Amino acid sequence: MTETLYIQAINQALHEEMERDAEVIVIGLDVARQGGLFGATRKLYDRFGADRVIDTPISEAGFTGAAIGMAMEGMRPVVEIQFADFVTVAFDQLSTVAAKMHFMTRGATHVPLVVRMPYGVNVSGEGYMTGAGPHHSQSPENWFCHVAGLKVVMPSSPADALGLLKSAIRDENPVMFFEQKGLYYTSRAEIPDGEHLVPLGRAQVKRTGSDVTVIATGAMVMQAIAVAEKLDADGISLEIVDPRTLVPLDRETILTSVAKTGRAVITHEAPATAGFGAEISAVIAEHGFADLKAPIRRVCALDMPVPPGSMVRATMPTQGRIEAAVRELL
Amino acid sequence: MTETLYIQAINQALHEEMERDAEVIVIGLDVARQGGLFGATRKLYDRFGADRVIDTPISEAGFTGAAIGMAMEGMRPVVEIQFADFVTVAFDQLSTVAAKMHFMTRGATHVPLVVRMPYGVNVSGEGYMTGAGPHHSQSPENWFCHVAGLKVVMPSSPADALGLLKSAIRDENPVMFFEQKGLYYTSRAEIPDGEHLVPLGRAQVKRTGSDVTVIATGAMVMQAIAVAEKLDADGISLEIVDPRTLVPLDRETILTSVAKTGRAVITHEAPATAGFGAEISAVIAEHGFADLKAPIRRVCALDMPVPPGSMVRATMPTQGRIEAAVRELL
């Protein structure tokens, strides 16, 4: 076991997979000599050279589309979108081309593409750009959850970042990989020795408990754990489930937990309306209804653009808000 | 009262609002001399001329962005995206610019923009392009529901198409206006005489009933009504609620209905996963839980690209599927 930062885990996954398979390549803005704006691709250029670590013009649709073409030819490109917010200009390529190619070619063509997206609010204040406002702080995962043909992954720890990114690169489908950028330089934890793969489509119970299930994604997992620790003192026992992969969703783990606790709180960083929390809630309300003892609560960002600076904190799903939601259910 | 086709209602709304306000303009592909690919903008060019009915190059991001600029200056542009599917290339303009401008300028700048999008599967077989496959049949409304700052509207009848489009044009915010293109030449109904406005943000109870609430959008409203009529014979009474505006959602009307029936089925044309049905379900599970007597069911398209030709019917939320879901809850 080695203590590793979240960003180092990403970097390690890229190193390992590029070492393993000569057709894994990295493409994006400033990923080569600069090693990525946040440093996720550091040293790759030195190790693997310009043919495999490719800097491009500022043309997200162009280079994402090019990566799709490479993937269709069987290569395994890993795209870095510098900030997840910028994926809006490449959205067409992902939803129109990548997501539908397998279907359109009746399975003849696969698109083994990974798109890495640093997302979310950097509340930690570490790394490049804190409090970066409406165009550098968004959590757009749910747009992609609503595009059939894409998979969507969201690791909350260094070990998951490593193991899920490796699995994403090996997957035959386009995988949208959301990295919470506030965790890059603040989330440090042990990762297993040797090759570490986390399969896509499996949730993880981060903490067992009996009173309320909290389903949390990304940076909210740590927030939920902090709330759980605090509530322990009051004799309130939280079970924390991290879906890790949003599509395909591990419904079973979520439903099993809710069957035990009978209560669910869902928390994510994106605004509540039409966010992925709604999907989780709908799954529980459809398939876990008989177990429910209380309403399902969502604790998410407010429905508004992400404010700049510290004002963002007023709009976030804080520990206080999670705690309040839990208490309301009991 | 006059019998009017859905597409005529759209056309009438444009005529009336352009007549009323000289700064309402229409912009898009083939909207001028051609009168729109589906005919929604017919005669506008003859009546209002090239300065107000503007054909553009095939550049959805470019002309949508230009319309945003016009709206920021206080004009009231109505953009036609030829097929809703094509909005993916203009997605950035809408989510990055239009949605956030009011917030970014601290309220100084409004964006009174309407984006008209013919969406969905044309199961009717009428009008231009039936069974049009994965890139000409999608229902992408929920991407926009998850962009704070946008409003989202989806009329299911000629009267609503007229009254909601007029309200959308008068609204100070960017409104995404989804027109079900299968209804264009098949949905014919009476519209009120005189000026007809339907306020944004108000759902409509299309039919009262006591056993199950069916919340349906767009073309699914008619399907739900057909199911209700059929089930009447079996003594099963359905209440049908059409949200009409998805954002802001009229929660009260939905919750009032569910409070009465205790059961909810939600049906829309988009795939289920992370679709707007999830949001409706989540609202009910959070705020109407105490009233619920049964699980909340979603009846939506399967999670896949829209198949071409008649194969699409195998994947749609049919009347049969709605009926089955209703029966399961009883």
Added chain:
Amino acid sequence: MALNEEQLIAMYRALAGSRSAEHEITELNKQGVLSGHHSGLGHEAIGVGVGFAVRPDDCVQMSHRSGMMLAHARGGYSLSDAVLSQFGQAPSHYAQTEGGPRTCSIVGLVGTWVPMSVGIAMADRFRGKDTVTVTFFGDGAANEGAVHEAMNLAGTRRLPIVFVIENNGFAVSMPTSEATAAEDFASRAAGYGMPGVTVDGHDALAVYEVATQALARARAGRGPTLVEAVITRWEPHAQGIADLRSAEEMAEARIRDGAQILRAALIERGLLDEAAAAAIQAQIDEEIRAACEQGQSTKHASAEPAPMTPEAAAALTYA
């Protein structure tokens, strides 16, 4: 690489055949037997000219206009296939067939597929192949942002790719002259550091020549070329959409005729005479007639499909 006599005759055969098949398909649409076709009448010489210039292992991404002609000219896609595909009884010319020339699917949004073509060229270069990617799109599509990004990216990496703009003067109802103030599309090439050539798209030999040069340049590692082939759209944008041109304008659009131009050229060179041309045409007509008959006779009423399961949907959607 001048074409020899045999190849020239083959080219004429392909062009005359494509024209006839396209004509027949267009007519069947007008009669309501088929529907929704984007007629390629007028565009044939582009597909045939490029089709003869590319190698089977070059990857071609076809447009909705000259795609069928191109597939036919490359070989392995008969006129009969072309007609039957319209009845859903043969694969579309967009699809890669087992052992057929290398082809890449397009998508329904114009312009959107051009970055993907660039990626294919990148993959081929990465793997050390000497193949070239050729990607087709229209004058209207050329105004999409994705095309700009793709061409610029290709320029920076001197990729083995040829961009072919089929400039037919219109995008649905929009005249090209109103869709850009540029004198021509070839003028855009300089902005991406590549050569731009405008060619008469009705002249299959000229198209062949320009394509051959662009392919050679790309294969030699000297980078991409932008080829603008100028033609006229003979028919409305698609079946079911009114054409705003007057009858005279529509008639004028048909004056330049790729099949006649090539035929005249071959006759002038003494490679073809009226009798030989008539014999070729007779074979073509017979093949198309037979295919139409087969298509129409076996056209079945489409039964209501059985509802699909979520599992089946997932299997179609994900690898």
Added chain:
Amino acid sequence: MALNEEQLIAMYRALAGSRSAEHEITELNKQGVLSGHHSGLGHEAIGVGVGFAVRPDDCVQMSHRSGMMLAHARGGYSLSDAVLSQFGQAPSHYAQTEGGPRTCSIVGLVGTWVPMSVGIAMADRFRGKDTVTVTFFGDGAANEGAVHEAMNLAGTRRLPIVFVIENNGFAVSMPTSEATAAEDFASRAAGYGMPGVTVDGHDALAVYEVATQALARARAGRGPTLVEAVITRWEPHAQGIADLRSAEEMAEARIRDGAQILRAALIERGLLDEAAAAAIQAQIDEEIRAACEQGQSTKHASAEPAPMTPEAAAALTYA
């Protein structure tokens, strides 16, 4: 419209002042007093040159480089404002101020704001105004699809707009020479049917001249112009991002200096001498010093903000 003596001195004052303010802000970033700044050092002459050419009712969409200089040159935005805005104590130069010159907000995605500028020009034309929109973006942003679409659209409608590319040779770590194979960006103008001009962006008078001509052209209804102003980026892309250039390259980047160039020009014309320049500089230094002092002294620890209500969020988000 040649500038008179008084205007030339004012231009120098604005340029020297912008330089000093930008220098101070950049330094405060290096010291960690401020953070995240995209230094505009090296870009000043563009903002000042254009700033003197536009009218107050022309709408300007500024970039993240020369924006502050432009706002200052147009008037109503003092050096003190520029410095204090960095401490959150004065409005940003991007914001339209009450009664200030006409300004339009940009957004955080480069290139994305250019279509919006085109729309502003369309609105002004629609309303019969004789105003011009000027929109700034970088060499990197120029490779975005939205910019292509916007420029082409502006060309087709001969809109009153001027596109100004601040070509500083880099987009973060990407050298412009690797981001496009075009010889220059002005070469792209032909593809949109508009004139393209490359100008030395360190030479405020040359920028002023080119901008004045482009504005006159646009105002006369003769359509858009693409202006490429070539400069060097003196500093790393932004505070906190390492610059990959060597120390020598960084030093070289500073050789061409807009403030010195204008100063030399004015001295040569006999409009300025060392003493006058020193006096101007002393005023500038004092204004900036005072602003820094005020900014730093009143810089308050940002308190944890109280949670916002959904109603407050909606009121901020929707009109």
